Amino acid sequence: MSKLRKKFLELLLCVLLIIFTCVVGYGEAQGKSFLVDCGSNTSTKADGRIWVGDLSPNNSLTLSSTGFDATASSPIKSSAFSEIYKSARVFPTTLNYTFDGIPQGSYFLRLHFSPFVMENHNVNESSFSVSANGMRLMLDMNIPGEIAHKNLILQSSGHNSTASSLVKEFLLPLGPEKLVLSFSPEKESFGFVNAIEIVPVVDKIFKESVAKVGGSEVELGLGGRGMETMYRLNVGGPKLGPSHDLNLYRTWETDSSYMVIENAGEEVKNSSNITYALANESPVAPLVVYETARTMTNTEVLEKRFNISWRFEVDPNFDYLVRLHFCELLVDKQNQRIFKIYINNKTAAGNFDIYAHAGGKNKAIHQDYFDPVSSKNDVLWIQLGPDTSAGASGTDALLSGLEIFKLSKNGNLAHLMRFDSSGHSVDDSKMRMIWICIGAGVAAIILVAFLVTFVVCLCKIRRSKSDDSKGNNPPGWRPLFLHVNNSTANAKATGGSLRLNTLAASTMGRKFTLAEIRAAAKNFDDGLAIGVGGFGKVYRGELEDGTLIAIKRATPHSQQGLAEFETEIVMLSRLRHRHLVSLIGFCDEHNEMILVYEYMANGTLRSHLFGSNLPPLSWKQRLEACIGSARGLHYLHTGSERGIIHRDVKTTNILLDENFVAKMSDFGLSKAGPSMDHTHVSTAVKGSFGYLDPEYFRRQQLTEKSDVYSFGVVLFEVVCARAVINPTLPKDQINLAEWALSWQKQRSLESIIDPNLRGNYSPESLEKYGEIAEKCLADEGKNRPMMGEVLWHLEYVLQLHEAWLRKQNGENSFSSSQAVEEAPESSLQACSNQDSSSETKKSQTGSTTLHNVV
Template sequence: MSKLRKKFLELLLCVLIIFTCVVVYGEAQSKSFLVDCGSNTSTKADGRIWVGDSSPNNSLTLSSVGFDAIASTTSIKSSVLSEIYKSARVFETTLNYTFDGIAQGSCFVRLHFSPFAIENHNVNESSFSVFANGLRLMRNINIQGEIAHKNLILQSSGHNSTASSLVKEFLLPTGLEKLVLSFIPEEGSFGFVNAIEIVPVLDKIFKESVAKVGGSEVELGLKGRGIETMYRLNVGGPKLGPSQDLKLYRTWETDSSYMVIENAGVEVKNSSNITYASANDSPVAPLLVYETARTMSNTEVLEKRFNISWKFEVDPNFDYLVRLHFCELVVDKQNQRIFRIYINNQTAAGNFDIYAHAGGKNKGIYQDYFDPVSSKNDILWIQLGPDTSAGASGTDALLSGLEIFKLSKDGNLAHFIKFDPNGHSVSDSKMRIIWISVGAGIATIILFTFLVTLVVCLCKIRRNKSDDSKSNPPGWRPLFLHVNNSTANAKATGGSLRLNTLAASTMGRKFTLAEIRAATKNFDDGLAIGIGGFGKVYRGELEDGTLIAIKRATPHSQQGLAEFETEIVMLSRLRHRHLVSLIGFCDEHNEMILVYEYMANGTLRSHLFGSNLPPLSWKQRLEACIGSARGLHYLHTGSERGIIHRDVKTTNILLDENFVAKMSDFGLSKAGPSMDHTHVSTAVKGSFGYLDPEYFRRQQLTEKSDVYSFGVVLFEAVCARAVINPTLPKDQINLAEWALSWQKQRSLESIIDPNLKGNYSPESLEKYGEIAEKCLADEGKNRPMMGEVLWHLEYVLQLHEAWLRKQNGENSFSSSQALEEAPESSSLQACSNQDSSEMEKSQTGSTLHNME
């Protein structure tokens, strides 16, 4: 019996030892540090005990003391943290706080700043940097300026903000069980800190792989990166303090201050039975965040194009992690609330259904999105809006919470920008007076120049109108007025021979009106092959049997005249095998007629749908796309500034008797931006369905606008349907959106032209879909150049030809071999050489029919 009791006691002792070890280990692993800087006593604030940094039992080491500063009672505003804001540690040399026994993994580090009057020191002139284990957290920061700047931002949105403190929160990897915070004042200045808070994060709250906005998933590499919390909002709900987020003691601000239009969203609340969709999500956000939300104000409008929008100022040239929290509080089944998520004008998610993602009602979930912000952008937009594919009852949107995190880059989390005590950028403040002075001087010069120019122009217009009324019908301006001013003067003085010589050297042969009438049987309507705002296009035949296309402008109509003149200017200096060529002109008897080579097989569109013509094979479609891509590549690169077509579509791609594709209709074309500009600012023109949405929004034209339109052409060529068809279901009306959604699912073969079934290489279609998808990227900077598109299309054609050879029993040919033999630089160089050669011929006055 005694032996049994002895063994029992030994077992009990072992259990107690193990239990004690677990408890001690757990406490060590979850130990928080709450430091009241500039104090030697303990202080209670927000329900927690904060230990003075000069207290004997504070578990930290100070490299230098600096000195303590105590605020007057009247200077501190009442808040849950006001007690720890009554003191501060002030330093004029480097100050290190060393914390031992930090939990393995990561921890939240919060630095609290609340400036107050310090004897012999002006807090408006304070400037210092902060490092954590070598990672730069802040650089030469002025706390008073940062607070004032934040108040300015909130006041600009109509909210009266009088914040007097600043909390900077960082999530840091702490694998060394030691954390050293270094505060380094700028030379000749000083710094201060009111409190330091270190909270271990025992649960994993970030995933290593997240979805990139507008792209595939990316690896974040968080083990070696620091994170700064830029914003944390309880959307549609009240502010939540640290005591309401008991696991990690985070603060959740209200979202209304950051809304672009506050009444675009209404608050909803439901506190009954809210749970997490997954038990692992509990540390991500407290349940209080999921009990409130904001939904769209009015979902019954006819045009479902409005969004709920939040706007945030961020540091440029950093990567950001956007975390959105959702909890369906109202609807109780799928497909009742479907919406899109946009981040910085890019689609982050479409057809988003909270109920479906969470697996039910009242279940909290979150979604993370990775978004790199360029060096030229300091604004991050979050928008929720209707999905056009959803029905009327499913176009609402809902958001419960929002967090924005900045990820460190090359060991740095700091963005250097100083704000003065009024919250304005220091550089802006210094430059403001200079710019006002310079601006006033420039404005005076511009006004004087404008007045002089106006007087001269009015006189010239009056004289020109007088001359025109004597010699020309109303509304018509003859060709020689626009070809060359000196030519016009020559003709006005009887020098028509000079006009003929100049025009022949730039525009080919000059036809007589009698020759044109004979070629078109006196403009027989039976020979009309097209019509536009400028007039009709006729098929004609010269005496030698050459077939031509004749574009005749309507003399008494101004419609299309500017576009017609643009086409004259463009075609007079463009020569390329894949551009429809200008043969000559006629300007007799106030006619304005251009003569082109005849394209026997008409438009590419007519061979895709809407006619009884035989369908094109997959190879023919690829060759047509490649040919038009070559033409566009030449336009973009064949001259110093390049030319932007601005109206790329299948009706402007013509096919000759050998089905060689050529670009036509340059009436809307524009010269590209000069070397010191990135775009051409111009009114939006183009064809609906092909129009670049970024160009439409910003009215900034670039070569990438042509690339977007060409992407639509690529989908049109493979799907063989109109780009806009209102008779189809809502999600199919717009070809670009519909085809892109299928392509992103890698299921493009489901919607291709039935005539292609079984007659194409699956691998070639896959690569074709990928380049078309890239062309339709939301932002122009993410689209390829036309030369890249051309390379990929040639590679697609090689894949298909290899497949054809294999089908015919010839030697197999792998995609890797195709890639090795793909045209790469040699093809583009050849194309470039051809372009250069043809440009030289153009400049010497050679016409295309002579060149070929």
């Protein structure tokens, strides 16, 4: 009997061992992650995990083509992923990553992008699409543009931090056995990827049935549907890296950048005894997310109708899943905190009591809501506010975490949203509407033009010969006539004439023939191209008499940049000033749209600061360039009744002639200033990232002080001689304005100036120069000086430097100390409008005043 019992126990032990082995094997299969360091053939440790090079042997993946690998020339200190961001896989043609041995289930797929300088490739020009097992994830993506747009949001919210990398996260149903990840660059472009991360979701973290905002429950159908993580925020707490979320290695950002009014909610914290309300809550979010929260700052304002609001940019025409995380940290009874939840201005939940839903204090829960966003909307609002009708003892609200997921539509998660290097987007659906409107408008105008032409022909028949000869005068610029809607709008906006096309010859200078233009530009030889924009190219040309000219040619039969092109025509036909680039003439033959300007022999100011082999400018030359451009801007702001706001002040739009005289150029984005009874112009945000006024971005209210802010960035760029945005630098140095301003506030600007200036400038002049730049970059426009005041102080800085030079050369007739004694109070507030006006009038002596187009 004992032998039988022994055999039975042995058999039972074997069975249990087999079962244990199967369970463990299944768990390992289900829990297997794929961590790939792209552009590498070795293993790398980052964020506490081992990442295998995509060319390493036995890495469970194959590449359809290798493209080539790239390595950063300088260390990257952007995040815990720094080690894997040092390399990248670059592909000029389609590249497929095929992963084998993937069990069926749900997986987080994360694609890591961190642009850096690559030999023979301009990373700013990269553009590519990505798909996974046929599901399109990304379309025509420009990574630097995406990063710049993210930084634009951070800058607009007044935050100093900037991003230098991008992680795109998707939740996909995969398997069985294989994942094909396809990267496809656009024609004549390329793509890159730094790392690929595939993490299994063993526990089910989403329910199929979810409450629809303002309606009944809906089925998500996640078995055949993918999701993209748009936002994941630790509300009221710090940023949490993957090391805080060991189940799924997610990153939780801070929420303050997305708050409409940041001080509307205050942070609260309680890390004691927090548990999950339900056992299946554990993989949804780590407990540390629930240890912090945001509550209403003041519950007694605005008759208790005050809300905490978050604003998020989303892709239109998609369904969204909004997940809100709650944990009651303060109250210990029901009915003490009851509030409403609003999503896109619709009530998602009323009478919401965290304590009641969770079953007590310090218990973590979450709520999911489904909301479709229409094709006409690209913003998702989330608001929490008191529910005064519920009779709670406190009118307050609380939120611990927030996630927003985009759900795939017909096998697609991608949305064509193009961001240029300045971070600004062009929405394809909006562009289609614009083209439809333009097409309808052009058709209507052509019809009207045909009727007018018919009437004119009848009149010509009845005219005398003299009248007939008079009728053969040049008709004006035909393309402008065909797009008279845009011209009219711009003419109205700037106070110009509505008869622009009929006065083109008289206000735009000489009318060139197309043959003359082709001869001057050698049939538009690309070797003579000196610039390019959305409208087309700018060429250097030479007339028969030897005069050098700049020829701006719109791309034939293209509408791109047309509005900006016509705005520039309206502006330049009215503006004449020594420090504004002059318009010489135009050409309108064969539907060409060509403008001819004076040639600026020394190109852009930026080209003399960095990025070229040109000799560096002296401190005096830089000051004179700043003074010249300030004079041009001040003339724009004050030279007419309403003034003109340039809206795109940057060093590439400041040109230098053969004598290094600075002149403002490119007026395509310019707008007329506010009328006498208004303080601002309400308009869509345009400009260049890095130079853009954050107050203008937040409020979409344009003022002259927006130009002043941009000019302040130019001042720092001139003295530091580096790009205003450089994602390859350490995090705190990416944004020049923030970095230089931090040094200036410490009165240590000399620590970061261009090395070419060291020992060749007056320290006193640099000190005053830094004070001017600092004032220009004030957060609020009302605290910034007028351009006339900036001009006056820059001229004073030049006087200080010239006095220092004379002293250095042994000329004692005038010292820098005397300059200080003879100059008025140097504070920016001390310069009156009268002083600046009189000073500017002196600078404009001999210049042609503003022309009114009648």
